[in-house]
Amino acid sequence: MQQTNFQEHLPEPTPFYRWLVLLFVSLAMFGNYYVYDSMWPVIDLMRTQLDFSYQQIGLLSTAYNVAALCVLLIGGYIIDRFGTKKAITVFALICLFAAFLTAATPHYEVIFAGRFLLGIGAEPLIVAATTVLAKWFKGKELSFAFGINLSISRLGSASADWSTSFASPLYLNWQDPLWLATAVAGISVSAALLYWMAEKRAEGRYHIGHSQAAEKIELKSLYKFSASYWYIVALCVVFYAVVFPFRTFAIDYFQQAHGITREAAGLLSSLLPVAAIILTPLFGLWVDRVGKRSLFMAVGALVMMPLFLAVTYLPAGPDVPLVIPLIGSAMVPLTLFVVIFLLGAVFSLIPAVMWPSVAYIVEARRLGSAFALMTMCQQLGWAVVPFIVGVLNDRNAAGPENIAGYAPSMWFYTSLAAFGLFFAYKLWRSKTGPNAHGLETITSRARN
Numbered sequence: 001m002q003q004t005n006f007q008e009h010l011p012e013p014t015p016f017y018r019w020l021v022l023l024f025v026s027l028a029m030f031g032n033y034y035v036y037d038s039m040w041p042v043i044d045l046m047r048t049q050l051d052f053s054y055q056q057i058g059l060l061s062t063a064y065n066v067a068a069l070c071v072l073l074i075g076g077y078i079i080d081r082f083g084t085k086k087a088i089t090v091f092a093l094i095c096l097f098a099a100f101l102t103a104a105t106p107h108y109e110v111i112f113a114g115r116f117l118l119g120i121g122a123e124p125l126i127v128a129a130t131t132v133l134a135k136w137f138k139g140k141e142l143s144f145a146f147g148i149n150l151s152i153s154r155l156g157s158a159s160a161d162w163s164t165s166f167a168s169p170l171y172l173n174w175q176d177p178l179w180l181a182t183a184v185a186g187i188s189v190s191a192a193l194l195y196w197m198a199e200k201r202a203e204g205r206y207h208i209g210h211s212q213a214a215e216k217i218e219l220k221s222l223y224k225f226s227a228s229y230w231y232i233v234a235l236c237v238v239f240y241a242v243v244f245p246f247r248t249f250a251i252d253y254f255q256q257a258h259g260i261t262r263e264a265a266g267l268l269s270s271l272l273p274v275a276a277i278i279l280t281p282l283f284g285l286w287v288d289r290v291g292k293r294s295l296f297m298a299v300g301a302l303v304m305m306p307l308f309l310a311v312t313y314l315p316a317g318p319d320v321p322l323v324i325p326l327i328g329s330a331m332v333p334l335t336l337f338v339v340i341f342l343l344g345a346v347f348s349l350i351p352a353v354m355w356p357s358v359a360y361i362v363e364a365r366r367l368g369s370a371f372a373l374m375t376m377c378q379q380l381g382w383a384v385v386p387f388i389v390g391v392l393n394d395r396n397a398a399g400p401e402n403i404a405g406y407a408p409s410m411w412f413y414t415s416l417a418a419f420g421l422f423f424a425y426k427l428w429r430s431k432t433g434p435n436a437h438g439l440e441t442i443t444s445r446a447r448n
């Protein structure tokens with residue numbers, strides 16, 4: 001208490017200090033997203049060198065979500081109890097150990113334990129990073145800081161895809177790219193320690209804000225959210241249950257079903273996070289100006305729906321150059337290029353509109369619970385789909401000799417996207433009716 005009073009007489013942190021904290025926390029997130037995505041470019045090597053099935057690989061993805069589901073229940077408490085400095089460092093250390101465990105042995109059980117442990121460290125690290133931004137940027141450039149943080153995180157995902165080019169000599173075996181990921185996890189730990197030092201040094205000099213205490217999710221509170229909230233949650237579940245699992249299998253799918261090299265497949269897959277880095281803040285600005293949030297989400301779901309059937313049934317078309325400056329270039333089929341670019345645009349549009357929309361339909365005091373509940377539901381859908389896709393690919397003997405074997409999983413993604421469109425439509429209907437909360441009408445221009 002005394003410390004709080006003493007703190008309140010201190011000056012605000014300088015902008016330089018705030019941006020330095022944002023940089024350190026974002027670097028910790030960069031490593032976090034890199035490690036998560038580092039496994040997807042080695043799927044074909046795990047299948048040939050370790051004899052893993054698609055189902056086993058799907059389960060490696062599911063392990064992350066199951067662990068995340070368990071730890072998210074108490075993550076907020078841990079962050080509040082021990083503070084963000086200790087929490088971020090401990091979660092980053094857990095990610096480092098998880099990356100080490102994943103790379104260390106060829107035993108499936110140990111790799112599984114590594115991915116499970118990653119879920120324990122990575123998801124609460126994301127929550128802790130958001131808490132730090134709220135502490136340092138509340139009342140300042142908070143949305144912009146969130147945007148930068150998410151873009152640097154997505155750069156971690158893109159870098160994992162790009163490693164197929166800049167670290168191509170490592171891809172002779174499944175293990176070396178994962179050792180590289182362990183080294184990148186070391187960047188996360190170093191960044192966490194630098195953040196710890198920066199905040200410690202700031203504590204006696206500046207008045208740092210307090211983030212809102214994480215709320216406990218109580219069962220009885222579930223009844224109190226409106227139907228619109230649940231439509232957004234349902235869209236969130238199906239959207240991430242399509243996009244993240246698709247990314248899990250994308251590089252292997254491009255190699256096996258479309259016969260392109262790992263380097264080209266990595267560059268193509270990176271179009272998703274790269275598009276998101278550029279387009280997410282732009283869509284955010286656009287929607288802030290014009291409103292029409294549920295319409296934007298419905299358009300995103302509508303665009304997403306035919307994409308998986310397009311890669312399955314449309315002719316590949318001529319090869320076109322895909323150039324990622326400083327990283328590499330490759331020739332890729334036009335149809336794949338257009339489809340992945342459009343999916344990247346949807347991957348930018350829906351998150352940019354969906355997460356902030358919750359703030360318009362839920363009262364401020366219940367926003368913490370609303371986001372926590374939405375993230376937990378997201379994990380559930382995202383946990384189940386990779387396993388089902390793995391089973392579908394195995395049962396249908398999908399592979400370069402039987403490309404049609406990938407079609408059932410593509411139909412599965414399409415059906416999920418159709419549900420997404422349905423939920424977005426229901427949301428749009430409810431938001432243009434008498435019980436609207438302004439999701440379609442509130443704009444930054446209207447507020448000014």
Ligand SMILES: C[C@H](NC(=O)[C@@H](N)CCCCN)C(=O)O
Binds near residue numbers: 036240375
């Ligand atoms: C903002 C959103 N983040 C999440 O969904 C996280 N719960 C999980 C991200 C894990 C990526 N490796 C997003 O990234 O769109």
